[in-house]
Amino acid sequence: MAVSGAPRCGSIRESTNPYENAVQQLEIVADRLGLDEGLLQVLSYPQRELTVNFPVKMDDGTTRVFKGYRVQHNCARGPAKGGIRYSPTAGLDEVRALAMWMTWKCALVSIPFGGAKGGVMCDSRALSLGELERLTRRYTTAISVVLGPNRDIPAPDAGTNPQVMGWIMDTYSMHQGFTVPAVVTGKPISIGGSEGRVEATGRGIVIAAERVAHDLGVRLQDATIAVQGLGNVGAAAASLFAQMGARVVGLCDVQGGVYNEAGVDVQAAIDRTRRGESLQDAGLGDSISSAELLELPVDILVPAATENQITQANAGRVRARAIVEGANGPTTPVADRILCERGVLLVPDILANAGGVIVSYFEWVQDLQSFFWSEVEVNDRMKRMLLQAYDAVAAMAKAEKVNLRTAAYLIGVQRVAEATKVRGIYP
Ligand code: NAD
Numbered sequence: 426m427a428v429s430g431a432p433r434c435g436s437i438r439e440s441t442n443p444y445e446n447a448v449q450q451l452e453i454v455a456d457r458l459g460l461d462e463g464l465l466q467v468l469s470y471p472q473r474e475l476t477v478n479f480p481v482k483m484d485d486g487t488t489r490v491f492k493g494y495r496v497q498h499n500c501a502r503g504p505a506k507g508g509i510r511y512s513p514t515a516g517l518d519e520v521r522a523l524a525m526w527m528t529w530k531c532a533l534v535s536i537p538f539g540g541a542k543g544g545v546m547c548d549s550r551a552l553s554l555g556e557l558e559r560l561t562r563r564y565t566t567a568i569s570v571v572l573g574p575n576r577d578i579p580a581p582d583a584g585t586n587p588q589v590m591g592w593i594m595d596t597y598s599m600h601q602g603f604t605v606p607a608v609v610t611g612k613p614i615s616i617g618g619s620e621g622r623v624e625a626t627g628r629g630i631v632i633a634a635e636r637v638a639h640d641l642g643v644r645l646q647d648a649t650i651a652v653q654g655l656g657n658v659g660a661a662a663a664s665l666f667a668q669m670g671a672r673v674v675g676l677c678d679v680q681g682g683v684y685n686e687a688g689v690d691v692q693a694a695i696d697r698t699r700r701g702e703s704l705q706d707a708g709l710g711d712s713i714s715s716a717e718l719l720e721l722p723v724d725i726l727v728p729a730a731t732e733n734q735i736t737q738a739n740a741g742r743v744r745a746r747a748i749v750e751g752a753n754g755p756t757t758p759v760a761d762r763i764l765c766e767r768g769v770l771l772v773p774d775i776l777a778n779a780g781g782v783i784v785s786y787f788e789w790v791q792d793l794q795s796f797f798w799s800e801v802e803v804n805d806r807m808k809r810m811l812l813q814a815y816d817a818v819a820a821m822a823k824a825e826k827v828n829l830r831t832a833a834y835l836i837g838v839q840r841v842a843e844a845t846k847v848r849g850i851y852p
Pocket of ligand 1: 729751
C-alpha cells in the first residue's frame with residue numbers, strides 16, 4: 426500500500442514545520458528536473474526513521490525517560506551521514522528535514538554519503554556532565570542497530586560537541602569489542618578526530634562569504650558582518666571573520682546580542698557566551714535582540730543559530746545585502762522568495778555550511794585508512810571542494826536564471842535522483 430498523507434505542499438506557503446519546508450524546496454526543483462511522481466515520492470520521504478524512548482539515571486537518583494530519533498533520508502549514494510542534535514524542541518519533523526537537507530548537501534559537494542540526522546529532546550545545558558554522558562551512551566545503544574562506519578555515521582550538531590562524539594565512539598566500540606573510530610566524526614583528535622574539524626563549518630562560511638563579498642564589489646576585509654548564534658558554527662565563523670580583518674558589527678546568542686558600528690570584540694563575546702553570560706550590558710556595544718540583529722544594515726548576515734529565523738514576517742525588513750546561511754533551514758521558502766525579489770543575494774545552507782560535512786568526510790577517510798593529514802592539507806582540500814561546488818552552483822544559477830538555492834537544489838537533487846534511478850528498486 427502506498428504511504429498515506431503524502432507530504433505534497435503544492436504552491437509555496439509559509440510554514441514553521443521544517444519538514445514541510447524541506448519538501449516545498451524539493452518540489453520547487455522537481456518539475457524543472459522532470460522527476461516523475463514516483464521518484465518524487467521516494468525523495469520526499471525518509472527511507473528509515475527510528476524513534477527511541479530510553480531511560481537515564483539522573484544525579485538525584487530518579488530515572489527519566491528521554492525521546493530520541495535517528496532518521497536516514499536517502500542512502501542511494503553511500504552510507505548515511507548527519508549530525509546529532511540535543512534540543513528541547515528536537516521533534517521528528519525537524520530531524521526529517523535536517524536528514525533531507527544532508528542528502529542534498531552531500532550530493533552537492535560530491536561526497537559519497539546519503540543524508541541522516543539524529544536528535545534527543547533534552548536541554549543539554551540543564552544536565553550535569555555525568556547525566557549528559559549517561560544520556561549519550563544510552564541513546565547510542567538504542568540507535569546502534571542502525572549505526573556503523575558503512576551504514577550511518579553521526580557528527581556534532583546543535584547542543585552536541587566533540588566530547589559527546591567521543592562517548593558515541595566509545596559506546597559503539599564497546600559493543601563491537603574493538604575500537605571503531607570511523608563510526609562517528611567530529612571526535613577529539615586524540616581518538617581519531619581530524620585536524621580542522623572543529624572550525625570547518627565556520628571556515629566554509631567564511632570561504633563562501635569571501636565569494637559573496639566579491640560579488641557585492643567589496644573586499645571581505647572592508648565588509649560589515651552580523652552573526653546570529655555563537656555556538657560551534659557561529660563562534661568559529663565570527664572569529665575567523667575577525668582574524669581576517671572584517672568588521673563584525675553584530676553578534677548574538679539565544680540570550681540576545683550587541684551592535685557596535687566600530688566592530689564588536691569577537692573573542693570577548695565568545696568568552697562570555699561560553700561562560701553562559703549575557704552579551705548585553707558588558708561594554709561590547711548597544712544591546713539588541715536576536716530579531717533586531719537580523720535587520721541590521723550590514724553587507725553580510727550569517728544566521729548560524731537555528732531554523733525559521735527569516736520568515737514571511739521579517740524578510741521584508743532584512744537590510745543585509747547578502748545572507749550566508751550557517752544554520753540549516755534559517756529561511757522559510759516564502760521568505761526566500763521575498764529576499765530574491767528584493768535582490769538580496771543568498772548562499773543557501775546546503776552550500777554555505779557544507780565545510781563541516783566535507784571535513785567529516787575527510788575524518789571518516791582518515792579513520793578508515795588510519796593515516797592522518799595535516800591541518801593545512803585538510804583546510805586546503807576543503808576549500809577546493811567547497812569552491813568547486815560554489816562555482817557549479819553559480820554557473821547553474823546563471824544558466825537557468827534561478828537563485829543560488831534553486832541552483833544548488835537542481836544539482837544536489839539531480840545527483841540523488843540519478844543514483845536512486847540507476848540503482849533501481851529492489852526486489
Ligand atoms: P550550537 O548549539 O553549538 O550553537 C547554537 C547557537 O545559537 C548558540 O549560541 C545559541 O545560544 C544560539 N541560538 C539558539 N537559538 C537562537 C535564537 N533564537 N536567536 C539567537 N541565537 C540563538 O549549534 P551549532 O552546532 O553551532 O549549530 C547551529 C546551526 O548550524 C544549526 O542549524 C545546525 O544544524 C547548523 N550546522 C551545524 C554544523 C556543525 O558542524 N555543528 C554543521 C552544519 C550546520
